[in-house]
Amino acid sequence: MVTIAETVTTEVAKVVDEPWLLSHAWIIPALMALSFVLILFFGRRLPKRGAEIGIPAVVAAFVMSCVAVVQWVQHVDELVEGEGGGGEALRRLGRSFVAAGGEGAISIRPITDSFTWWSNGLVKFDIGIQIDGLAVMMLFVVTLISMLVHIYSTAYMEHDERYTHFYAALSLFTASMLVLVIADNSLMLLSGWELVGLCSFMLIGHWWEEKPNTNAALKAFLTTRTGDIGLLLGVIVTFFAAGRTFNIVEINEAALAGKGGHTVWLIGASLLLLGIIGKSGQFPLHTWLPDAMAGPTPVSALIHAATMVVAGVYLGARMYGVFWQGFSIADGGMNAMAIIGAITIIVGACLAFVQNDIKKVLAYSTISQLGYMVLGLGVGAWVGAIFHLFTHAFFKALLFLGAGSISHSGSHHSFDMRKDMGGLRKFMPITFVTFMIGSLALAGIAPLAGFWSKDEILATAGQSGFHFFQIVGIIGAVLTAAYMTRCVYLTFFGEYRGHGHPHESPKAITVPLIVLAVFSVLAGFANAAVLGIEKFVEYVEPRYAFPPVIIPEFETTLAAVSVMVVLASIGVASALWFRREELGPLRGLTERNALARAGYTFLVNKYYLDDLYTDGVVAGVKGPLARATYWFNQNVIDAVPNGLGRIVPMLGRSLYDHVDQGTVDAAYNGLAKETGQAGGLLRRLQSGQVQRYALLIVFAIAIFSIALMLAR
Amino acid sequence: MNWFDSWALTLAVFLPAVGLVLVLATPKAQEQTVKVIALLTTLVTAGVGVGILARFDYNASGRLQFVVNKEWINVIDARYHLGVDGIALPMFALSMLITILAVVYSWNHFPEPHNPKAFLALILILEVGMNGTFVAQDLILFFIFFEVVLLPMFFMIGVWGGPNREYASIKFFLFTLFGSALMLLSFLALYFKLGTFQIPALAALHGGEIAHGTQVLMFGGLFLGFAIKVPMFPFHTWLPDAHTEAPTVGSVILAAVLLKLGTFGFVRIALPILPEGAETWAPWIGLLAAIGIIYGALACLAQTDMKRLIAFSSVAHMGFVMLGIATLTTFGINAAIFGMVAHGLITGLLFFVAGSVQHQYHTREMSRLGGLLKSAPHMGWILGFAAMASLGLPGLAGFWGEFPAILAAYDPAPGLSVTAFRTYMVIAAVGTVLAAGYLLWMYQRVAFGLPKPEFEDAHIHDVGPAEWIAWTPLILLTVLLGVYPQIIFGVTDRAVTRIFGG
DSSP states (O other): OOOHHHHHSEEOOOOOOOOHHHHTTTHHHHHHHHHHHHHHHHGGGSTTTTHHHHHHHHHHHHHHHHHHHHHHHHHHHHHHTTTTSHHHHHHHHHHHHHHTTTTTOEEBOOEEEEEEEEEETTEEEEEEEEESHHHHHHHHHHHHHHHHHHHHHHHHTTTOTTHHHHHHHHHHHHHHHHHHHHBSBHHHHHHHHHHHHHHHHHHHTSSTTSHHHHHHHHHHHHHHHHHHHHHHHHHHHHHHHTTSOOBHHHHHHHHHTTTTOHHHHHHHHHHHHHHHHHHTTOTTSTTHHHHGGGSOHHHHHIIIIISGGGHHHHHHHHTHHHHHHHTTGGGOSOOHHHHHHHHHHHHHHHHHTTOOBHHHHHHHHHHHHHHHHHHHHHTTOHHHHHHHHHHHHHHHHHHHHHHHHHHHHTSSSOOBHHHHOSSGGGTOHHHHHHHHHHHHHHHTOTTSHHHHHHHHHHHHHHHTTOHHHHHHHHHHHHHHHHHHHHHHHHHHSSOOOOSSOOOOOOHHHHHHHHHHHHHHHHGGGGGOGGGTOOHIIIIISOBSSOOOOOOOOOOHHHHHHHHHHHHHHHHHHHHHHHTGGGOGGGTTHHHHOHHHHHHHHHHHTGGGHHIIIIIIIIHHIIIIIHHHHHHHIIIIITHHHHHHHHHHHHHHHHHHHHHOGGGHHHHHHHHHHHHSSOOOHHHHIIIIIHHHHHHHHHHHHHHHHHHHHHHO | OHHHHHHHHHHHHHHHHHHHHHHHHSOTTOHHHHHHHHHHHHHHHHHHHHHHHHHOOGGGTTSOEEEEEEEEEGGGTEEEEEEEOTTHHHHHHHHHHHHHHHHHHHTTTOOTTOOHHHHHHHHHHHHHHHHHHHHBOBHHHHHHHHHHTHHHHHHHHHHHSOTTHHHHHHHHHHHHHHHHHHHHHHHHHHHHHHSOOBHHHHHHHTTTTOOHHHHHHHHHHHHHHHHHHTTOTTSOTHHHHHHHHSOHHHHHHIIIIIHHHHHHHIIIIIHHHOHHHHHHHHHHHHHHHHHHHHHHHHHHHTOOBHHHHHHHHHHHHHHHHHHHHHTTSHHHHHHHHHHHHHHHHHHHHHHHHHHHHHHHHSOOBTTTOOOHHHHSHHHHHHHHHHHHHHTTOTTSHHHHHHHHHHHHHHSOOTTSOHHHHHHHHHHHHHHHHHHHHHHHHHHHHHTSSOOOGGGSSSOOOOOOHHHHHHHHHHHHHHHHHHHOTHHHHHHHHHHHHHHHOO
16 A cells, blocks of 8 residues: 555654653553552542542653653654754754655654454454654643642542542543553544543532532533544544554555545544544534533543543544545635634634633633634644644643632632622632633733644644634634633622632642643743744654645734734723723613623523523433334334234134134133133143144244245 | 363253252252252353363364264254354353352342242253253254243243233243244254254355245244344334343343344354345344334333333344344454343343342332432442443443444445445444433433432442342453453354354
8 A cells, every 4th residue: 555654755764762661651541540440449448548549640650751752852853863953854854844745854653562452354453552742742731730630639629528439530531541642543542532431421420419410421421422423433434444444544544545535534534523523522512511510620620621622632633634635624725624613613702701600611711722723623733733732731721720729719619700709819819820821821812822822723724725714713812812801800800709718729729720820831832933943843743644734934913913802802801891880881781782682692591502402302312202212112013912912812712612612611711811810820821821822823833834835 | 081072061051950950859948958059050060161161272263162963853853963162152151150140149139929949940941041052053952942941031020020020921932932933944944955953064055055035034034033032123022021020130141141042043043054045134134223223222211110221222232233243244243242242241230230229229210219329339330330331331341242333334244235234334323322321311310319218218238248249240241351352252253254254
């Protein structure tokens, strides 16, 4: 098979040793899985109820992930040495990859290791790891956030009665997420994907005594599983399209080579996209994510903001060849992926305006930001999407943990911004400052993290010919800045409206906030093109079985415009909120203007999607459809045997009546028992019932024998 | 050990009959003795099974091993012919395991009207029939074993069952017998056409000279016999009634082993012996399987009784197994055999838990249950585990029965309609969501929340020793096979390839 990598790139001739940890990266998830098992079986008996296993394990996993990052960077540098040396050469080659149609570009294979796990009937399933820049980046992000959440939870979950279960689930989640990340094949990825879904279910439903929590857990599981129909079938379609293989590299190669025609890849990509829509909270299957906030806040930060929900985006990035080919991304114009992302950006951001629950604001914000990532993938901004995944993990985890800190120490376990917050900046300075940093990073104010990654997506969109999506992205940025201003105002400014005694949170909570704040400030510099730093281009972007995506030039105008509109948006929103008293005409607009009221109602009801799903689809299936099926089962299908059961004895009765008068009494005695009083099972067998089925069998045999004879 | 090799299967099949004689010879009042004899019998039988597993040549799992082939009824040329290969071995082992667990669980859970002697005697007869069916290599012998399981289950439901037991037991009996009759006719037709009852010889003929139309008709007889046992839509209505009324152990054996006699019949007899008939029937079997998946799931959603829900879930799950079989590909049939084992383990566990829930609460109405995790945390967790396994979570056994069956439908055997099977594939994939729906809704109603007021003061026992012993093997195997499915695929693949590899 001719692969794209071989045709357009030159292989690096040099053979270098594979760093040990990279070819044994399975150790990292294995460690977390071990931690899960230990906590599950021994956690309760330990003095710290399991945290003393989970925390060291995740710290070790984090350290190993850091080592993996360093080793990967060294590995790449070593491979390209002699080509001009180190990252600089790569960057040059990276650009030339596009500029010269790939001539002279360098190909770097991921480090893989696999062995056959099962095989039968010509299908072989290998279990294995695929370590490249994308994988080590994800290892770093997942273990870092997971570690901070582990530490944070020692304080936040301190008095929880299922503390041990909570830590066990955190470990299982981390292990599953890492399996997903390092998987070298689609089926293993799918396994990790389903297991993180399980953990999400367990953790959303952590307080399962309350019905709303378990409803949310079920909704999350079932909605993502609806998307998983697509993933499941997408894995199957790509398996066959690529020539019976689950191996991701081989699938990407086959897809880029257009093996088997374009259509099959379009189908495969569309199906996989459905999986992404379910898992990464994209419109129209995003409705589970806000409800998922019923889970403990650290879980919201880890699973429903930083890691699990980006699994869909990760899938898109991992199997990018399929999407590139399937959606013809190289041609520009419209495609399903970019459209879904664009709709999600706007749909999510609009809903964030009408929430009073701070976590729901953040949840809708997450939906909107995930939209950026999906849009990025759809417009060919691979680096931008993944870079945004990276920066978003820090600032959104920061915001969620900040919200948790507020509920823990500021608002007496409430998340209602209107009722129980306000003026908290005076009481919780660290939480306030870090939350502000997170908000600004999210809004995209230079030079905080969110600015760089969003800019990367927008620049690529423009330079790849997706101007429409560029504009959607800028509108989204305006909305983001505005709703975060409202959120920050309601939470930290004005007068305190709660009934507790707000104070700053303990160190176990504030230290993770500070760490994340530092990352929210600095993470953007990992790929700040204007400063000449493009680590994501150099080390994260794959250089094997990967389409020729463009690496955008930094556009000063674009950056300036996006920062200015964001600042303007913050300005207007601040004016609206901080000086509400003076804006008489605008106050109560929704009460006076029918159109504004209709719009507000529409948003408060979440576009009625929940009603459609819950009352329409789910209730329809559970109610009328299921009941109709069951009715059909009991009254139609069962009518045949029940009817026979009545008719055959009657037939028998009349036969005996007319044919054999002599034995009629005996037969009647037997049959009468069936309708009459009890008489012991065995006696019945000896009498009426036996005749029933004997007759039935005779008839069956007769009919069938005739049929057989006719067929001779 | 030559002695063992030639006697092992006979022992594994008939030791339970020896135990049965001993049980019958023991006075009814000596309950403890009866229980010990029954348990020892199943353990010794399983010991023989372990010996078979140990001495089985896994590199030659495609070939029949431990073969016994003796004259039996010369007049009709029926022979006492037993043998086990990679297709039969997993189910054969499962059957012996489940019987032990059934006896252990019964230890202090004998349903009304009690009478352990009769109850255990029935379990032992069942074991003879189940073990025998999986290793029989002669059609007449197969038929006899296939029928042997019928009566004990009939009595188990009819005597120890719930309020509507008579209707359920008779329905079960009539349905199965109706199918068996047609199946027997097809067996006889095979004999007259091909001159032998020996399954390996018949399979080697690949249908011989039988005309296409006749093959189709003969396959129809086999189809009815096996499809009713599976059960496939629309022949399934006996199953929910039988399960609802059957005592816990009866349900477990019924779900874990008896249903598989049907699917096993397809793989062992119908498909290899009548390949042309199979090809004509396969799209229709696939269609019924796909309907069954959705239909069973929808019916589950309408249930208020926990056990009846699990019963309907079997209709859906066996749909996946039948879909795998209907593809007529080696991959699909391997998947089907895996699905049979996985369903046996998982649904067996679900029925066990449902039985214990009923034992504690004296109801299975989900509207009255709730808070199982609060009242009996271990039982709640085990139920959650079983539900997750049943909905096909990767890493647990259920997934490897389900996903490969769906995969196989993408690419059915040559000659079958690709469009039809890809449609079934999509339907089956939708079925996985419905499965998650009914299982999680069940779990929410039974385990989440707080116990209802009427049970607030009730003394609910958590998992007891007998339950732990009976359930642990199922849990461990579900995880083990889920993590390392090659344990089954490695055994079945050669046999499947030898017979269906073309």
